[in-house]
Amino acid sequence: MGKIIVIANQKGGVGKTTTTVNLSASLALAEKDILVIDTDPQGNLTSGLGVNRDEVRKSLYDVYSGRASLEESIIATVLPHLFIVPSTIDLLGAEVELVQKEGRERILSNELEKIRDKYRYIFIDCPPSLGILTLNGLVAADSVLVPVQCEYYSLEGLGLLSRTLKLIRGSFNPSLDIEGILLTMFDSRNTLSHQVAEEVRKFFNEKVYKTYIPRNVALSEAPSHGRPAILYDARSKGAQSYLLLAKEMLNENGFRQGA
Numbered sequence: 001m002g003k004i005i006v007i008a009n010q011k012g013g014v015g016k017t018t019t020t021v022n023l024s025a026s027l028a029l030a031e032k033d034i035l036v037i038d039t040d041p042q043g044n045l046t047s048g049l050g051v052n053r054d055e056v057r058k059s060l061y062d063v064y065s066g067r068a069s070l071e072e073s074i075i076a077t078v079l080p081h082l083f084i085v086p087s088t089i090d091l092l093g094a095e096v097e098l099v100q101k102e103g104r105e106r107i108l109s110n111e112l113e114k115i116r117d118k119y120r121y122i123f124i125d126c127p128p129s130l131g132i133l134t135l136n137g138l139v140a141a142d143s144v145l146v147p148v149q150c151e152y153y154s155l156e157g158l159g160l161l162s163r164t165l166k167l168i169r170g171s172f173n174p175s176l177d178i179e180g181i182l183l184t185m186f187d188s189r190n191t192l193s194h195q196v197a198e199e200v201r202k203f204f205n206e207k208v209y210k211t212y213i214p215r216n217v218a219l220s221e222a223p224s225h226g227r228p229a230i231l232y233d234a235r236s237k238g239a240q241s242y243l244l245l246a247k248e249m250l251n252e253n254g255f256r257q258g259a
Helices: 016-029 044-048 060-064 089-097 104-113 132-140 152-171 191-207 217-225 237-252
Strands: 003-007 034-038 082-085 121-125 143-149 177-184
Touching (some): 003 016, 003 132, 016 044, 016 082, 016 121, 016 143, 016 177, 016 237, 034 044, 044 217, 060 104, 089 132, 132 152, 177 237, 217 237
Parallel strands (some): 034 082, 143 177
């Protein structure tokens, strides 16, 4: 059975979409069938994987509006083994349209149960807010991967995240676990980066990944080319870090190479 992981943090600019793009691409290179779901109306995950949003025929909005199933909305990306449910600007309307709909927080969960066995991992990229789109992701997921930027305000955001997860577990998804905490935009020359990393590890212990993601030009430039960093500059520190993260994740989940 595929594992559903939501990539979320209520603080913006911490590397959620960058992580979704590059982690999923790295896992796909290991010939694991991976599905990513873009739940952000901005559609950065969609464009970051080479999908032209103007040419999308069925998107996540069509799933929420009942015009298409999740399976009907899946399309291929620039990498073999990597598939996406794209987002378009229409998804902005879902927040309003779903307000009165019964069971609105479980729409994505119900759709994912029909297809989860087809993929090794399913990643859900969420917007930086606790609206109906993020709520659907958290309710559908087995676990949450939290990117944390190595700066002071990220520590405040972790307290908010902990309260949010407690709320979700109490009301909608009691088995929701923390998949891992990922330190992003780490600058080894910066004392603050080391201090934040130490505080995060003190709070979350073994849940913090050993792999950290450095500040890296390739990670910033690759999205404008519609490619993950591994296809833009495979030798870059950013691309190599996400390959290491993918390996660490596979090891933690008990997958042998080639399995």
